[in-house]
Amino acid sequence: HIPGHGRATVDSHLDVPRVTASGKELRAVDFVPFQALASQPLGMTAHVVFEALDADNVATVSKTMIGDIIRGEIGFDGFLMTDDIGMDALQGCIAARCEAALAAGCDAILHCSGDFDEMRQVAAAVPPLTDAAQSRWQSAAARISSADAMVIAGELAKQLSDLIDPTGMGSS
Known part of the structure; x- marks a missing residue:
């Protein structure tokens, strides 16, 4: 859930989480793990409002949060997907x-509830991938398919270990 869901005190399936931390604090703490993992091929947005950066929109539909942050x-x-578009943290039909979400900069829309009426609405509303999104998807797919799953898991485990160990030496 990029750029973070850790400070949220409300379930975004049910309501809009609002994070009140300052931009300085978010950059110094919350965004650091995402910077360390920025080379990952896929990401999913957070339906969270970061009041110091865009008090009016959850990250998923915020040009500021997606483009600038x-x-x-x-x-x-990498290829950026929304969290489930049917969640109650989002407004409107x-x-x-x-x-x-697409106008804000997401590459693809996820719809996860299985509600067929909503699925038809998503299919009708979402155009084909843009050239930029197609390029990001092809890069992500090539990276994932060309690498052994254990290598990817090991790389991710090392990156996560380095996040936990401030020396960057990891546990190995």
Whole structure:
């Protein structure tokens, strides 16, 4: 859930989580793990409002959060998917949610509830991938398919270990 869900005190399936930490604190603490993992091929947005950075929108539909923070400051250039577009943290009809997420910079929309009416609405609202999204998807797919799953898991485990160990030496 990039750029973070850890400070959320509300379940985004049910309501809008609002994080009140300052931009300075978010950058110094919350965004650091995502910067360390920015080279991962795939990411999923958080339906969380970061009041210091965009008090009006959850990250999923915020051009500021996706363009300036996730793609800019964090440096994530992988394929970016929404969290489930049907969650109650989002406002408006399904089509409007999809359009807002894509306009903010998400590459793809996830719909996970299995509600067929909503699925039809998503399918009707979402155009084919943009050229940029297609390129990111091809890069992600090539990276995933060309690497052994154990190598990817080991790389991720090392990156996570380095996050926990401030010396960067890991546990091995």
